[in-house]
Amino acid sequence: SYITKSLKTISDKINETSLNQKNEKIVIEANSKEINSLINAYNQMVDKLEDSATMLAQSEREQAWREMAKQVAHEIKNPLTPMRLTVQSFQRKFDANDPELKQKLNDYSKTLIQQIDTMSAVASAFSNFASMPAQQNETLNVVQVVELALDIFNEDFIVFESNEEEIISKLDRTQLIRIITNLVKNAIQSIPDEQEEKQILVSVNEMDDTVIISVKDNGIGIETENIDHVFEPKFTTKTSGMGLGLGIIKNIIENYKGTITFETQLGKGSTFIVSLPIVK
Numbered sequence: 001s002y003i004t005k006s007l008k009t010i011s012d013k014i015n016e017t018s019l020n021q022k023n024e025k026i027v028i029e030a031n032s033k034e035i036n037s038l039i040n041a042y043n044q045m046v047d048k049l050e051d052s053a054t055m056l057a058q059s060e061r062e063q064a065w066r067e068m069a070k071q072v073a074h075e076i077k078n079p080l081t082p083m084r085l086t087v088q089s090f091q092r093k094f095d096a097n098d099p100e101l102k103q104k105l106n107d108y109s110k111t112l113i114q115q116i117d118t119m120s121a122v123a124s125a126f127s128n129f130a131s132m133p134a135q136q137n138e139t140l141n142v143v144q145v146v147e148l149a150l151d152i153f154n155e156d157f158i159v160f161e162s163n164e165e166e167i168i169s170k171l172d173r174t175q176l177i178r179i180i181t182n183l184v185k186n187a188i189q190s191i192p193d194e195q196e197e198k199q200i201l202v203s204v205n206e207m208d209d210t211v212i213i214s215v216k217d218n219g220i221g222i223e224t225e226n227i228d229h230v231f232e233p234k235f236t237t238k239t240s241g242m243g244l245g246l247g248i249i250k251n252i253i254e255n256y257k258g259t260i261t262f263e264t265q266l267g268k269g270s271t272f273i274v275s276l277p278i279v280k
Helices: 005-016 033-093 101-130 142-152 173-189 224-229 245-255
Strands: 137-141 158-162 168-172 200-206 210-217 259-265 269-277
Touching: 005 033, 033 101, 137 142, 137 173, 142 158, 142 168, 142 173, 142 200, 142 210, 168 173, 173 200, 173 210, 173 245, 173 269, 245 259
Parallel strands: 158 200
Antiparallel strands: 137 168, 200 210, 210 269, 259 269
16 A cells, blocks of 8 residues: 555546646655656646647637638628629619619619628627627616517517516626527527427526526527537528627626526527526
8 A cells, every 4th residue: 555555646647637627736755766757757747738738729719710810701702792793783884864873873872881781790790709898787687688688679479587576686788688689689590480480488587696597499409510619709500690699698608707508409499598697
């Protein structure tokens, strides 16, 4: 036992060692020169592992931003083609004596304005993701704010429920509304237009000094291969948009030391669950 005690300590530490965590060094002095050499070798490995983890994290961040830059460039290029075609068509067909000139000019202008608005939305989405505004916390009733946030959708199939009349916490009202509107908008978009029975249930409840907000839909669900990518900044299954929404609200929630998780079943729908600590 005296001889193997140090070896047991080293063995336990090696089993606990992981690239995804902060690993502790072994701080014991053994009576055996060989065992001390083994301890030193392990401690050197821990240092190298920490350096590797730092380099990996940096590499992943750089890769994420490279992918983001590609996505932004792609989204901005999309409106440029119809804008160019519109201008070329107007230039080619321009006739100062055309009796419908004013109407055609209005049509061309609307097309250009729509595409400019699209580009502006892309720029705004990227800007919002890159720099979140400072939190302006105020004491508010979370139940009331969430219920009011649902009014803008004006859809009969969106149902709100809560077991509490009041859940008071210090939060940024704008950011809380942003979380709700983003989750509900995603839920609406996950339900096919042709689906007859649409249902979205938004609930707010209190549990162990935590406010739990859930948004449940009966949409198409999330494909298995997409589950691990839902909160990635560049991820989207939509035909348009940058897919920044869930990445942004995940940042907001984590700034409050909260969590966002989801459950999904293909063909039956998804439920997103937000947990935020209650701050008095």
